[in-house]
Amino acid sequence: MSESAADDRTPGGAEGLGGPEGLSEAMCEVLADYERHLVAERDVSAHTARAYLADVAGLLEHARRMGRDAPADLDLRTLRSWLALQQSTGKARTTLARRATAARVFTAWLARTGRTASDPGAALASPRAHQTLPAVLSAHEASDLIRAAVDAVVDDSPTGLRDVAVLELLYATGVRVGELCGLDVDDVDGGRRVLRVLGKGRKERTVPFGQPAERALAAWLRTGRPRLATPTSGPALLLGTRGGRLDQRAVRTLVHRRIAEVPGAPDIGPHGLRHSAATHLLEGGADLRSVQELLGHASLATTQRYTHVTTDRLRRAYRQAHPRA
Numbered sequence: 001m002s003e004s005a006a007d008d009r010t011p012g013g014a015e016g017l018g019g020p021e022g023l024s025e026a027m028c029e030v031l032a033d034y035e036r037h038l039v040a041e042r043d044v045s046a047h048t049a050r051a052y053l054a055d056v057a058g059l060l061e062h063a064r065r066m067g068r069d070a071p072a073d074l075d076l077r078t079l080r081s082w083l084a085l086q087q088s089t090g091k092a093r094t095t096l097a098r099r100a101t102a103a104r105v106f107t108a109w110l111a112r113t114g115r116t117a118s119d120p121g122a123a124l125a126s127p128r129a130h131q132t133l134p135a136v137l138s139a140h141e142a143s144d145l146i147r148a149a150v151d152a153v154v155d156d157s158p159t160g161l162r163d164v165a166v167l168e169l170l171y172a173t174g175v176r177v178g179e180l181c182g183l184d185v186d187d188v189d190g191g192r193r194v195l196r197v198l199g200k201g202r203k204e205r206t207v208p209f210g211q212p213a214e215r216a217l218a219a220w221l222r223t224g225r226p227r228l229a230t231p232t233s234g235p236a237l238l239l240g241t242r243g244g245r246l247d248q249r250a251v252r253t254l255v256h257r258r259i260a261e262v263p264g265a266p267d268i269g270p271h272g273l274r275h276s277a278a279t280h281l282l283e284g285g286a287d288l289r290s291v292q293e294l295l296g297h298a299s300l301a302t303t304q305r306y307t308h309v310t311t312d313r314l315r316r317a318y319r320q321a322h323p324r325a
Contacts, residue, residue: 024069027060030115037109043202055102058082071110076120079103083126100126135266136276142171144262146212161224162238162246163254165216169195170255170270172213174277174295176200177248177270184235188217199296207294278306 023031034056038049062082063074082103083096107121137145146167153160169180179197187196193214195207209217220238230243238246252269259265259272266272274295281291292303 023060023064026070027064030071030110031057031060034106034109045200052102052105055099056106058099059103059106071115072117074107074110074116074120076123079107079120079124083124097126100124135268135272136279137262137265137268137272139280141262141265142273142276142280145258145265146171148261149258156219156223158224158227159241161216161220162228163258165213165220165224166238166246166251166254167258167273168213168216169209170251170273171277172209173197173207174274174281175207176274176296177251179296180270181238181246181248181251183237185221185237186235188221188237190214190218197296200298203296205293205296275306278303282306 031053035049035053038044038052039046044052059079059082062085063069063078066078066081068074068078079100083100086099087096104121104124107116107119107124110116111119146164149160149164149167153164166180169175170177173195175195175197176199179199182198183195189196193209193211195209197205197207199205225237225239228239228241228243233239233243234245236245240246240250248270255270255273256267259268268275278291278295281294282288288300288303288307291306292300295303297303
């Protein structure tokens, strides 16, 4: 699955996908078993489980329309027909690639659990997704972004101090917005200036941060958080105005609002700050493996796309500056 938010996934579990009502009893049972497998055995996040189930439910509904009412009826022709139909309706290549992956994972599970004699998805090809270069801030724009947030703090406003800490941490560490909002107070080691982050697949990693983020965090914990905390706040590091754990949507709103105040900066969200952090690390000489570990990427290939970003920026600078470009 891609790190970015899916473009057209249907929310809800298997029962709320809109298609399973018309499926045969056998297919409904398989879908329910697959949901239990994803949650209990693969231990995927609720978001990932919903995404896989939405894609698989769409596949099974398409199979039903083709007269395939049992798992053993699924074949390569059905899988290809499902993808071709979506391509004909204008689905993006990234969506098609993601759904092909979901189909392959599902059919592999069917074969592994003896529900089908073979795995038809093993031969399913998918369109290669376009490698779009993510929009990133320049180092100067990143500084302007945080400076504007600092200047907006009036009388040690708790939300103002929190917002500065949010922006500093996102840019300093490159953590995902969900990882940031999931942090607890005990996940911060101020002495060593590191965060304990629980990432995708419930994998824990240690992420360092610098002195500006340390100062912002200290101000938030000393002055801001106590003024927003309630008896029900629990251990959450970042709090909303009502004292609950800060919501990811509030962080996205904050980043977009502050970015709009930086002249010439691209309109990016929290993930854009993650891209910016990775790009600036590589431009500063960090090696790919270190950046991979910092970002929590399972595959080095995911991290390598940032080298394309830095190379693209180098080309632009060369074309603008070299007399024989």
